[in-house]
Amino acid sequence: MENENLGHGRGKIIEELLRGRDLANQLRQVMNEGGDIDNNNNNNGSTTPFAEHLLMEVLMTFTNSLLFLKNPSTSESFDVSDLQLTKSEDSLESNCKSSILKERRGCYKRRKILQTWEKESEFPVEDGHQWRKYGQKKILHNDFPRNYFRCTHKHDQGCKATKQVQKIREEPPLHKTTYYGHHTCKVLLNPEIIVDSLSPSDHSSMFLSFDNSFPTPTKQDCPFLSSSGKRECKKEDNILVNIPPPPPPSSSNNDYLSELTFDESSTLDSDHLVVDIPHILYGSSGFDEVLNWTLS
DNA sequence: TCGATTTGACCATG
């Protein structure tokens, strides 16, 4: 039942995956040479930019692979077709706006099929975008209120990106940030991946960002972490990338990145593409990354 | 004074 429709795209998939593995190995070598894989050393600037670049390549490669799997017949990399979703959004919105309201508050639609990313982190982190808080609500069965943010440039640039920040735990602190939609504002710089140690001492986390800019310190209460990690993914897929903490140092596995596995069954069964990256070696410490990519 | 945050009200959805 599975792979028949993958036939056409399979060559591409394999090609991309192989390339990804190759790049990953390069990355591993770079990091090894830097000697910063140890917990004792922290990453120094010299290798990091190159490593970031390679890492981005890897991620894009796998992203393409996933999309090829999803759409085997396509001959191009993902690019567009936001139209349907955008249209439905717009129609609802314009419906709402054009007609009565203007004076009515709260006219909106609940989002269902927006592109989303989820991120959990214990520390607030800048994601390079400017957010404005527009609401806070007590959520059922949650001890902490949920905070609602929209892009500061919603009005001047029509940027529809929003995010919700939900505190999950007090001790140790844990926050869940959910991003909705793309940033269409032009505050961004080049697409890049940021691999950052959020907490140099103990736990460091990594967040990946495909379109990012430098942190813009604002006094906003919750500029929490974000992987505004979206690049042009289609809005109709769900892709989950789980990067669990790395293995203990003792298990100096040389093939972390080449061990990337792709859970095909989950993919086909559930409209979710799930990629498990079992062990990724980066810098000195562990990181978690959960990217939730909802495309329709 | 202006932009950001707070907070209660409003409305859609299930």
Place this chain on the structure above:
DNA sequence: CATGGTCAAATCGA
């Protein structure tokens, strides 16, 4: 009707 997402007036702070 309960819940969650958004709006906008009031308030705060630089």
